[in-house]
Amino acid sequence: MSVHTKSLKNNLILKIVNIFNDNNDKLILHERSHEVLKKLSVVDFVYEIIESNLLDKNFLKREWSIFDIPSLKIFENEKFDLKYNIFLPNKCHSTNNAGYMIHSHLSSVLSSYVFYGHGYHSIIFDRDVKYFNDNYAQLKIKRDFFHSKGDINIIDSYEPHLVFNVSEPTYTLVLWSDDKEDPNVSKSFFDKLINKKSSNTKTKLLRNFYVNENRIKSITDNDFMLFMNKVHNNSLIKNNYHVHAICYFIQSIGYTNFSFLEKICSDSNTPLIWKKWLDKLINKKSINYPVFKNESNFLNGSFTYDDIISIC
Numbered sequence: 085m086s087v088h089t090k091s092l093k094n095n096l097i098l099k100i101v102n103i104f105n106d107n108n109d110k111l112i113l114h115e116r117s118h119e120v121l122k123k124l125s126v127v128d129f130v131y132e133i134i135e136s137n138l139l140d141k142n143f144l145k146r147e148w149s150i151f152d153i154p155s156l157k158i159f160e161n162e163k164f165d166l167k168y169n170i171f172l173p174n175k176c177h178s179t180n181n182a183g184y185m186i187h188s189h190l191s192s193v194l195s196s197y198v199f200y201g202h203g204y205h206s207i208i209f210d211r212d213v214k215y216f217n218d219n220y221a222q223l224k225i226k227r228d229f230f231h232s233k234g235d236i237n238i239i240d241s242y243e244p245h246l247v248f249n250v251s252e253p254t255y256t257l258v259l260w261s262d263d264k265e266d267p268n269v270s271k272s273f274f275d276k277l278i279n280k281k282s283s284n285t286k287t288k289l290l291r292n293f294y295v296n297e298n299r300i301k302s303i304t305d306n307d308f309m310l311f312m313n314k315v316h317n318n319s320l321i322k323n324n325y326h327v328h329a330i331c332y333f334i335q336s337i338g339y340t341n342f343s344f345l346e347k348i349c350s351d352s353n354t355p356l357i358w359k360k361w362l363d364k365l366i367n368k369k370s371i372n373y374p375v376f377k378n379e380s381n382f383l384n385g386s387f388t389y390d391d392i393i394s395i396c
């Protein structure tokens with residue numbers, strides 16, 4: 085948390101801290117935060133966050149897996165956390181293709197604000213998922229919309245959702261809060277879920293969904309990881325993609341404090357992969373965004389908008 089000391093002092097972060105100190109319904113707290121959230125995307129603030137992340141040794145040493153969206157930490161405490169997420173186009177697929185598997189964030193509530201790029205098409209499904217034998221499931225579309233620049237969208241706890249491939253680099257500011265500390269919200273929902281499923285607590289972990297022979301199938305994080313680990317020969321860590329993506333972000337957002345970058349780059353503790361990409365920034369070499377193989381995010385290959393519309 086030391087890296088966030090600077091941000092913590094910032095009035096904007098303090099405003100959100102104060103909002104979340106109120107014991108109210110999480111959705112209300114999220115809505116109250118939205119005006120402040122927009123202000124966290126002004127460039128001077130983004131530059132401050134870039135620097136606080138690059139000064140954080142844990143951030144520089146982080147091992148990024150293929151499941152991680154490249155991101156920068158803005159702030160976290162026990163009630164919420166704030167991040168910039170970086171969505172990059174996958175050139176192998178169109179914007180009609182899913183960018184990631186359908187998934188829910190379990191008890192977390194998420195606000196997402198698009199502050200750079202067009203945005204992305206998204207579908208949010210009803211939280212009341214019907215499960216069948218062999219982990220087949222039925223999802224019902226709740227919202228089908230384009231999450232465009234300037235919009236803030238809330239994804240409620242347990243709501244499965246789908247993000248389609250972006251047409252151009254798109255950056256979002258995300259606010260996560262967890263309901264687990266709110267006994268009214270989480271217990272009532274868990275009770276309902278568990279009663280319905282005859283105490284099958286595994287159901288709530290079946291939070292990832294994909295298309296299998298024209299049906300929706302669900303899978304736990306654990307089973308998905310095991311499967312992908314096999315497919316990728318135990319090499320789910322892809323640091324180069326993420327460091328490349330973050331340095332692309334730094335350049336595209338117009339950050340030019342090269343003397344600061346030189347300081348980070350010349351530090352003997354800075355990992356080589358960071359030195360490689362920071363060096364390109366320092367030397368003003370134009371960085372193209374990295375292209376990721378979409379299949380890395382999927383169990384069964386990518387699926388399309390039309391697949392989902394015909395099934396759900």
Ligand SMILES: [Fe+2]
Nearest residue numbers: 187188189245
């Ligand atoms: Fe998500």
